[in-house]
Amino acid sequence: MSIEVRNLSKQFGTFAALRDVSLEVHSGELLALLGPSGSGKTTLLRVIAGLDVADAGQVLFQGEDATDQHVRERQVGFVFQHYALFRNMTIFENVAFGLRVRPKNVRPPDAEIRDRVHDLLKLVQLDWLAERYPHQLSGGQRQRIALARALAVEPKVLLLDEPFGALDAKVRKELRSWLRRLHDDMHITSVFVTHDQEEALEVADRVVVMNGGRIEQVGTPDEVYENPASPFVYEFLGNVNLFHSRLHRGRAWIDGIEVDAPEHAEAEELAATAYVRPHDIEVDRVAKDEAALAARVTHVLSVGPIVRLELIREDSKDKNPIQVEISKERFRELQLVRGDQVFIKPRRFDLFPNQIH
Amino acid sequence: MSTFKQHSILPGFNLALGFTLLYLSLIVLIPLSAAFIRTTELTWEEFWFAVTTPRVLASYRLTFGAAFAAALVNAVFGLLVAWVLVRYRFPGKKLIDALVDLPFALPTAVAGIALTALYAGNGWIGQYLEPLGIKVAFTPIGVFVALTFIGLPFVVRTVQPVLEDIESELEEAAAMLGANRLQTFLRIIFPTIFPALMTGFALAFARAIGEYGSVIFIAGNMPMVSEITPLLIITKLEQYDYAGATALAVVMLVISFILLLVINLLQWWGRRRSALA
Amino acid sequence: MNATNLPATSRMRRPRATQEPAWVRWTLIGLALAFLTLFLFVPLILVFYEALKKGADVYFAAIIEPDALSAIRLTLTVAAIAVPLNLIFGIAAAWAIAKFEFRGKSLLITLIDLPFSVSPVVSGLIYVLIFGLQGWLGPWLAEHDIQVIFAVSGIVLATVFVTVPFIARELIPLMQAQGTEEEEAAVALGANGWQTFSRVTLPNIKWGLLYGTILCNARAMGEFGAVSVVSGHIRGSTNTLPLHVEILYNEYNFAAAFAVASLLALLALVTLALKTVVESRITQHKENANEHRGA
Numbered sequence: 001m002s003i004e005v006r007n008l009s010k011q012f013g014t015f016a017a018l019r020d021v022s023l024e025v026h027s028g029e030l031l032a033l034l035g036p037s038g039s040g041k042t043t044l045l046r047v048i049a050g051l052d053v054a055d056a057g058q059v060l061f062q063g064e065d066a067t068d069q070h071v072r073e074r075q076v077g078f079v080f081q082h083y084a085l086f087r088n089m090t091i092f093e094n095v096a097f098g099l100r101v102r103p104k105n106v107r108p109p110d111a112e113i114r115d116r117v118h119d120l121l122k123l124v125q126l127d128w129l130a131e132r133y134p135h136q137l138s139g140g141q142r143q144r145i146a147l148a149r150a151l152a153v154e155p156k157v158l159l160l161d162e163p164f165g166a167l168d169a170k171v172r173k174e175l176r177s178w179l180r181r182l183h184d185d186m187h188i189t190s191v192f193v194t195h196d197q198e199e200a201l202e203v204a205d206r207v208v209v210m211n212g213g214r215i216e217q218v219g220t221p222d223e224v225y226e227n228p229a230s231p232f233v234y235e236f237l238g239n240v241n242l243f244h245s246r247l248h249r250g251r252a253w254i255d256g257i258e259v260d261a262p263e264h265a266e267a268e269e270l271a272a273t274a275y276v277r278p279h280d281i282e283v284d285r286v287a288k289d290e291a292a293l294a295a296r297v298t299h300v301l302s303v304g305p306i307v308r309l310e311l312i313r314e315d316s317k318d319k320n321p322i323q324v325e326i327s328k329e330r331f332r333e334l335q336l337v338r339g340d341q342v343f344i345k346p347r348r349f350d351l352f353p354n355q356i357h
Numbered sequence: 358m359s360t361f362k363q364h365s366i367l368p369g370f371n372l373a374l375g376f377t378l379l380y381l382s383l384i385v386l387i388p389l390s391a392a393f394i395r396t397t398e399l400t401w402e403e404f405w406f407a408v409t410t411p412r413v414l415a416s417y418r419l420t421f422g423a424a425f426a427a428a429l430v431n432a433v434f435g436l437l438v439a440w441v442l443v444r445y446r447f448p449g450k451k452l453i454d455a456l457v458d459l460p461f462a463l464p465t466a467v468a469g470i471a472l473t474a475l476y477a478g479n480g481w482i483g484q485y486l487e488p489l490g491i492k493v494a495f496t497p498i499g500v501f502v503a504l505t506f507i508g509l510p511f512v513v514r515t516v517q518p519v520l521e522d523i524e525s526e527l528e529e530a531a532a533m534l535g536a537n538r539l540q541t542f543l544r545i546i547f548p549t550i551f552p553a554l555m556t557g558f559a560l561a562f563a564r565a566i567g568e569y570g571s572v573i574f575i576a577g578n579m580p581m582v583s584e585i586t587p588l589l590i591i592t593k594l595e596q597y598d599y600a601g602a603t604a605l606a607v608v609m610l611v612i613s614f615i616l617l618l619v620i621n622l623l624q625w626w627g628r629r630r631s632a633l634a
Numbered sequence: 635m636n637a638t639n640l641p642a643t644s645r646m647r648r649p650r651a652t653q654e655p656a657w658v659r660w661t662l663i664g665l666a667l668a669f670l671t672l673f674l675f676v677p678l679i680l681v682f683y684e685a686l687k688k689g690a691d692v693y694f695a696a697i698i699e700p701d702a703l704s705a706i707r708l709t710l711t712v713a714a715i716a717v718p719l720n721l722i723f724g725i726a727a728a729w730a731i732a733k734f735e736f737r738g739k740s741l742l743i744t745l746i747d748l749p750f751s752v753s754p755v756v757s758g759l760i761y762v763l764i765f766g767l768q769g770w771l772g773p774w775l776a777e778h779d780i781q782v783i784f785a786v787s788g789i790v791l792a793t794v795f796v797t798v799p800f801i802a803r804e805l806i807p808l809m810q811a812q813g814t815e816e817e818e819a820a821v822a823l824g825a826n827g828w829q830t831f832s833r834v835t836l837p838n839i840k841w842g843l844l845y846g847t848i849l850c851n852a853r854a855m856g857e858f859g860a861v862s863v864v865s866g867h868i869r870g871s872t873n874t875l876p877l878h879v880e881i882l883y884n885e886y887n888f889a890a891a892f893a894v895a896s897l898l899a900l901l902a903l904v905t906l907a908l909k910t911v912v913e914s915r916i917t918q919h920k921e922n923a924n925e926h927r928g929a
Contacts, residue, residue, distance in 0.1 A: 467899055
């Protein structure tokens with residue numbers, strides 16, 4: 001089932017959680033809502049679920065207006081951040097709950113409920129825990145039970161609020177790929193909220209980056225990482241170096257280095273910032289041309305296949321350290337140690353005119 | 358409506374709040390306001406006269422004086438009991454911990470006759486005090502004893518959880534820095550539990566000034582000497598002096614509300630203190 | 635594993651740096667115990683001693699005497715009405731306050747606590763001012779031959795007033811701490827209001843509910859001041875157990891007074907025992923819940 005939201009706005013007191021948000025979720029896709037805390041991602045998820053009501057705007061399921069539908073009628077499965085398992089019920093009863101509370105005429109017989117619950121517990125690989133209570137389970141197990149419970153009512157849409165937020169790093173990684181595989185098997189339209197960019201990029205079909213109640217960018221993980229639409233997305237997805245720049249009629253000067261900037265042909269003497277990923281910076285021992293910046297190595301971290309360098313520019317007023325990532329081979333070629341002088345040059349960059357506040 | 362209540366998908370808000378307000382109004386608010394409205398039948402001079410006769414003034418002195426003294430004793434010994442229950446191990450501790458709440462659970466009339474029998478001239482304790490010239494039963498001291506009994510759990514139960522929450526690291530740090538136990542107590546522990554201690558004191562005091570059941574048996578109820586204000590209200594009521602009884606009740610109510618405010622402020626202070634820590 | 639195998643004493647023992655010398659410890663324990671003995675234990679023991687001093691015959695005679703039995707009946711009746719009323723009130727108030735955000739919430743909580751800070755005598759008096767012969771509704775009630783003051787209904791009203799806060803104030807913090815996620819999950823899974831409350835909320839608060847009910851019941855059966863004002867002390871008719879104790883005592887029938895008082899003291903002890911048991915269940919429940927939230 002597809003989901004569409006149109007022009008959603010919501011205020012909490014003086015705080016605008018959502019400002020005119022519109023979004024389409026395609027049928028069968030796994031979509032991530034990514035953003036820092038307070039960006040409105042959880043509010044958007046709760047409005048889609050029907051747990052919260054927006055001040056303005058519409059929610060459509062499969063093209064039909066569901067704005068005024070009660071959460072009970074929306075047929076959504078919701079997985080809460082802290083799982084919200086019923087602490088007084090066994091795992092079995094937790095999963096069976098959604099079936100047991102159905103009105104008599106549509107409630108499946110007990111035998112069928114039992115089979116369905118056991119199938120779901122098998123699906124999440126925890127059928128051996130059926131008679132335990134939630135507090136006897138680990139965080140990762142609770143997470144999977146919460147998912148099984150949401151799936152028991154055969155929802156048309158699955159919504160997950162920070163599904164891995166409360167888990168430790170190792171379990172997070174395992175559950176992440178497990179969720180991805182589960183989604184590939186079931187193809188249920190799913191939306192999950194996360195503040196962890198790695199999680200969003202690794203798991204989702206498409207990523208929605210949110211900030212300050214607005215959507216900054218929507219795209220596949222590759223699109224949003226490779227072509228960030230705004231400085232915010234640049235900074236939020238991965239590390240980035242900022243260079244003071246100037247734009248003038250299709251030309252740009254990045255810390256003095258002159259480059260082409262055809263997409264800014266209209267710009268007239270604009271202050272701008274160049275965003276450069278650490279792996280998009282070329283490092284050399286000698287300056288190959290004039291378009292290179294002199295810098296000194298202040299720190300070398302050579303653990304793993306990627307070597308991280310920290311540099312300070314020598315000929316610039318800007319003394320913010322520059323982060324550079326180079327391959328191990330390149331590092332061996334250069335034989336860099338702390339204190340060495342190097343010349344750097346941005347290989348790929350994006351220019352954004354500075355916001356005038 | 359939208360500014361009054363935040364949206365929630367949970368049902369039953371209107372029903373639950375409506376019932377709560379109706380019930381509170383019928384049982385608590387309307388009857389309480391009756392006391393205030395009835396006093397308006399008196400002129401200011403009449404009211405002032407009713408609540409300042411010498412007999413009434415004597416009852417204030419006794420009620421507030423004994424309540425204050427009892428709350429003070431409870432602050433000292435309540436802190437001691439809380440300390441001992443939290444910090445030390447000794448046989449029967451669990452039983453004693455449970456029995457601290459006895460004054461909450463024991464009907465006040467039972468406490469009243471038990472204390473009277475105990476402190477009467479021929480009682481278990483009274484017989485030893487009498488030769489020393491100390492009369493407890495049927496004197497203001499008896500009022501103080503009864504009020505100490507009924508106020509006992511308040512300080513213990515407000516200080517106990519705060520004392521339990523003090524991290525031993527704080528005390529260890531103080532010890533590492535060279536403080537002895539007394540210094541640690543005075544400079545680290547006491548300031549931490551002080552808001553709770555004050556709250557417990559105020560709760561015990563508030564309870565004591567309104568107390569009736571445990572006091573009337575042991576007090577002797579002699580006008581001008583050992584007659585507490587609540588008893589005076591009943592006396593006036595029995596003489597069909599409704600206006601006089603109501604005027605006194607209003608004085609008591611106003612003082613109760615002020616104390617309630619003070620207690621709320623103290624609790625807020627305590628919460629803020631622990632939030633800052 | 636090692637730590638859990640150690641006996642409780644060695645885990646509990648505080649390190650020497652933060653422990654007082656033994657003589658200080660035992661002096662403090664001694665002082666505290668002396669205070670408690672003097673003010674709590676001796677009076678309690680005295681009630682039973684005085685009750686049984688004249689033998690079991692006198693004791694039981696005092697209890698099965700018709701006026702005493704009628705007082706027991708009345709006390710049970712009053713509690714049987716007042717406690718359920720305040721139970722329903724407590725649940726409704728806690729549901730509204732703990733599960734929803736609305737304006738004026740803290741004022742409402744203060745209002746619920748109000749009866750605790752009102753003198754019992756004043757609690758009785760305000761009902762006399764409304765229902766008494768000279769009260770607002772007095773003439774109307776007299777016309778219709780309805781008696782509230784000096785009758786059972788007045789006793790019930792005064793008892794309800796003084797016990798209003800007990801259950802609500804137990805439930806409100808408990809339900810606030812539990813949050814609304816479980817209920818939201820239930821609704822999202824299709825449960826209706828009653829199913830959500832009875833299957834999710836109620837099992838989570840049952841111990842707190844029981845705790846509040848026990849305390850509420852103890853106060854309802856033991857209330858003296860408020861009831862004394864509205865009762866009229868009519869033997870065999872409007873006398874509750876505590877009032878019966880007073881009458882017997884004032885008649886210098888000490889043995890009987892203490893016999894009846896011992897029933898109330900027993901009630902207090904049972905209350906404390908139940909309270910302790912329920913408290914440990916609540917602590918356990920909380921620990922489970924913390925475990926449940928954490929990890």
